[in-house]
Amino acid sequence: MxxxxxxxxxxxxxxxxxxxxxxxxxxxxxxxxxxxxxxxxxxxxxxxxxxxxxxxxxxxxxxxxxxxxxxxxxxxxxxxxxxxxxxxxxxxxxxxxxxxxxxxxxxxxxxxxxxxxxxxxxxxxxxxxxxxxxxxxxxxxxxxxxxxxxxxxxxxxxxxxxxxxxxxxxxxxxxxxxxxxxxxxxxxxxxxxxxxxxxxxxxxxxxxxxxxxxxxxxxxxxxxxxxxxxxxxxxxxxxxGPRRYDSLPVLDRLGADEIEAKIAAGAQVVDVRPFVAFGAGHIAGSLSNTLRPVFASWLGWLVDPERPLVFVLGDDQDRGELVRRCLDIGHERLVGELDGGIDAWTASGRGLATIPVVDIAGLVPPVLDVRQANEYAAGHVPGAINVEVAAVPGAAGALPAGALTVMCGHGERAMTAASLLVAGGNHQV
CATH class of the missing domain: 3.60.15.10 (Ribonuclease Z/Hydroxyacylglutathione hydrolase-like)
Structure with missing residues (x-):
């Protein structure tokens, strides 16, 4: 049988x-x-x-x-x-x-x-x-x-x-x-x-x-x-027919100088650490996209597949999972990761950007809710503006000037949207 x-x-x-x-x-x-x-x-x-x-x-x-x-x-x-x-x-x-x-x-x-x-x-x-x-x-x-x-x-x-x-x-x-x-x-x-x-x-x-x-x-x-x-x-x-791999590729480990050179040449930094860690300190211009089951969908939605990618990971995160999830959706230009993680960046004398994380009691209007439209329709903070994460870069110019509080259901998407806004230079979040 x-x-x-x-x-x-x-x-x-x-x-x-x-x-x-x-x-x-x-x-x-x-x-x-x-x-x-x-x-x-x-x-x-x-x-x-x-x-x-x-x-x-x-x-x-x-x-x-x-x-x-x-x-x-x-x-x-x-x-x-x-x-x-x-x-x-x-x-x-x-x-x-x-x-x-x-x-x-x-x-x-x-x-x-x-x-x-x-x-x-x-x-x-x-x-x-x-x-x-x-x-x-x-x-x-x-x-x-x-x-x-x-x-x-x-x-x-x-x-x-x-x-x-x-x-x-x-x-x-x-x-x-x-x-x-x-x-x-x-x-x-x-x-x-x-x-x-x-x-x-x-x-x-x-x-x-x-x-x-x-x-x-x-x-x-x-x-x-x-x-x-x-x-x-x-x-x-x-x-x-996609490119074939005999085995799962391994990310090159790059020093801070090499990462900086890659950024200058057009690479996108994707920081896959938990969103709270990202908020506490990250390389300016980084995209926050926590490594989790839905990581690949958001990467594919937000980043041009032709753009080279460099990554910042936490010590306990699975490099193989990261590479597999990128390749699952056809992102092949994986340049490498910051050797030694974010501590290596600061040890090189370079500074970090921060994004404050607040709880629900700390919400200060205007509030940007970046969940999907159906989630927003099912219930939302009164007065919150709804713009889905992927639409945030295009909508940034129409958002209220000044500081914004960005929210979602758990925190990951909010930090992704916040990182997009800050990288665009238009908002304090």
Whole structure:
């Protein structure tokens, strides 16, 4: 009997899956760029990964399928409509791919989230045992349809409605394994759970309960918020084929003089320490972006991928995680880190900039709330101005002159916005 193992990246809201085909071989669905955990499982379970399968052209992360296929000598399966330039087996609607003597997948063309999207029905001995829905059907919602451009949001929403009807003949008890879920900017607002059944979704998914195609489309497009700007470039990067790494690169350690020279040459300093530490002292002009699960989304949203990056880390922070999260979204120009951390900067005789951190009792108007619009609408400090973090640089000139108090839900985004404002030279925060 096949076994399915789920791997979740909470920061990107992404799930990938390893299918144990019960014959010593396995398949991976929608692997991340560095499928470290997936390959570790295969090694523990003595699985030879013979297949790597993508459901669509991903916008939120760099696919790991081309590199995994080359490294493991696995067949890379992808929708023919993706028009990939890397070696792969292109499949079309209704095509059946035998993964082993008893297990197969059947491609189901499900355009909507993207024009090239496929779901894959998993069969064992001819019986349906799972449905990998990618960015189509998710738990409590469906994939958003505006990532390919606002002009396609409504046409693709109609396609999504018709695509979901293709699951109508499948049994209620069939387990649904989406790629996107809670925390993903690729999904419309949905539930926290990541795996469901068709029956549960038919009974409880608000979009599936809409009485007509027009009502479905209106409901779906009304729920879209903003999404990271880097989503616009990754589909093409994935289509051409991302750069492959034999192993995770290691950051060069640079002295204060070298860091200063890199800054003068145009590098961006990204300080990944906790926001309180950043506020207490940082290199002037640094971007605060605390290393945490959502680090990559904000980096990709705020920093040009062509700009060289230098980093300031705390002693106990994971360098490998930092590098992986940058490369997951296609930021390749990682110049190095400040050797010795922020203490090395001060030891060289250089000064630090500061941003005060206050608690809720210390809020002084005007207040800038940098949460997402839906968060602000759910409740906010009276009189607070709402500008989402990514929009802060463009809105800086329209903000009240003088000092600002910047806030969010926990502190990280507020410090990111504050660092952007201070670096722009327009505000005291």
């Amino acid at each position: 096949v076994r399915i193992h789920e791997f979740v990246d909470e920061g990107l809201g992404h799930s990938s899956y390893v299918i144990d085909l019960a014959d010593g071989t396995g398949a991976v669905i929608d692997p991340p760029r560095f499928p470290i955990s997936q390959e570790a499982l295969a090694e523990r379970e003595h699985l030879e990964l013979r297949w790597t399968i993508d459901t669509h052209s991903h916008a939120d992360y760099v696919t790991g399928s081309p590199a995994l296929g080359a490294r493991a000598h696995a067949t890379f399966v992808a929708p023919g409509a993706s028009r990939l330039e890397t070696p792969h087996r292109a499949v079309s609607d209704g095509e059946r791919v035998a993964l082993s003597a008893s297990v197969a997948i059947v491609a189901i063309a499900t355009p909507g989230h993207t024009p090239d999207h496929h779901a894959y029905l998993l069969e064992e001995d001819g019986r349906p045992v799972g449905l990998f829905t990618g960015g189509s059907l998710m738990v409590g919602t469906v994939g958003r349809t505006d990532l390919c451009g606002p002009e396609l949001a409504v046409p693709l929403a109609h396609e999504m409605f018709r695509s979901l009807r293709r699951f109508d003949d499948l049994p209620d008890e069939l387990t649904v394994y989406p790629t996107h879920g809670a925390g993903s900017f690729c999904s419309a607002p949905g539930a926290a759970e990541r795996i469901s059944t068709l029956g549960r979704e038919r009974r409880t998914n608000p979009l599936l309960l809409e009485p007509s195609e027009d009502a479905f489309v209106e409901h779906l497009v009304a729920g879209f918020g903003t999404f990271p700007s880097y989503f616009a470039r990754l589909p093409e990067l994935n289509r051409r």
